[in-house]
Amino acid sequence: xxxxxxxxxxxxxxxxxxxxxxxxxxxxxxxxxxxxxxxxxxxxxxxxxxxxxxxxxxxxxxxxxxxxxxxxxxxxxxxxxxxxxxxxxxxxxxxxxxxxxxxxxxxxxxxxxxxxxxxxxxxxxxxxxxxxxxxxxxxxxxxxxxxxxxxxxxxxxxxxxxxxxxxxxxxxxxxxxxxxxxxxxxxxxxxxxxxxxxxxxxxxxxxxxxxxxxxxxxxxxxxxxxxxxxxxxxxxxxxxxxxxxxxxxxxxxxxxxxxxxxxxxxxxxxxxxxxxxxxxxxxxxxxxxxxxxxxxxxxxxxxxxxxxxxxxxxxxxxxxxxxxxxxxxxxxxxxxxxxxxxxxxxxxxxxxxxxxxxxxxx
Numbered sequence: 001x002x003x004x005x006x007x008x009x010x011x012x013x014x015x016x017x018x019x020x021x022x023x024x025x026x027x028x029x030x031x032x033x034x035x036x037x038x039x040x041x042x043x044x045x046x047x048x049x050x051x052x053x054x055x056x057x058x059x060x061x062x063x064x065x066x067x068x069x070x071x072x073x074x075x076x077x078x079x080x081x082x083x084x085x086x087x088x089x090x091x092x093x094x095x096x097x098x099x100x101x102x103x104x105x106x107x108x109x110x111x112x113x114x115x116x117x118x119x120x121x122x123x124x125x126x127x128x129x130x131x132x133x134x135x136x137x138x139x140x141x142x143x144x145x146x147x148x149x150x151x152x153x154x155x156x157x158x159x160x161x162x163x164x165x166x167x168x169x170x171x172x173x174x175x176x177x178x179x180x181x182x183x184x185x186x187x188x189x190x191x192x193x194x195x196x197x198x199x200x201x202x203x204x205x206x207x208x209x210x211x212x213x214x215x216x217x218x219x220x221x222x223x224x225x226x227x228x229x230x231x232x233x234x235x236x237x238x239x240x241x242x243x244x245x246x247x248x249x250x251x252x253x254x255x256x257x258x259x260x261x262x263x264x265x266x267x268x269x270x271x272x273x274x275x276x277x278x279x280x281x282x283x284x285x286x287x288x289x290x291x292x293x294x295x296x297x298x299x300x301x302x303x304x305x306x307x308x309x310x311x312x313x314x315x316x317x318x319x320x321x322x323x324x325x326x327x328x329x330x331x332x333x334x335x336x337x338x339x340x341x342x343x344x345x346x347x348x349x350x351x352x353x354x355x356x357x358x359x360x361x362x
Contacts, residue, residue: 101127
């Protein structure tokens, strides 16, 4: 501010604001002798929020209209989780410097963090009215529209849970934004750095600097506003024993070991092992080619950032010795996002290995 599998729009993790990168970029845009303002940016980068706030206040005492100092103050408030103060700071900047898009973009990130998606949309649209070529705002606005669409489809399913069209559209939305197209997304993204701002209102502002772009994480909506009861997830083993998959006691044991290893590979971002669990005739979403689908999954699964994908109780229905259907509650957890969904896998056994032929979110 990605589905057959539901990924946090998150894996994009862009709802989480990390001030380090933005301060580093901001510090790089300041004059060599910026005094308290440069020191404030370095303190914020080090996580010393109180010191940073004191320094930036000293700077603003002498230059109260300086846009760089006021923008940095908004970032400090964000890092201190003083969202009300951050909103007030960025809002005042938009009033005094309406031609600058970054304050609008940062407002949108905070609004999205608070799930005020309409306000986030309005702020981003205003950013684009000031700078139509601001790519960050365009992407963030797309994420917001996707989140609003996801909520609408979720509401449709709340009213009619058998609505197959809404289920399909919801799955497509989540596949688009669940991991970083981001997302994601995605190591957690930082708040954007401002352009090099003059102390007074500039006549012709510089074009915005493109850095990491924050955006709200889109999660798969539930069918009602209340959080559904979820079974306690079974943690994915850090290193599944090789013997568990190689020498199972029965078919259900083989399937359980295969699914757990698939989830473990996903959690470890072991893309080769993860993709190896998909059959050669796997039904890709949206009729995409296998090559394009694998390329997309490689980017999404391999994106930096710690995640944990786990499951709840597993139900297996066998269809002979080489076909089965497995159902479970899948949970996804990262530093900035948590989501869960019902997952169904249709599996086939080939060359002694169970593989995924089809994957559904119920």
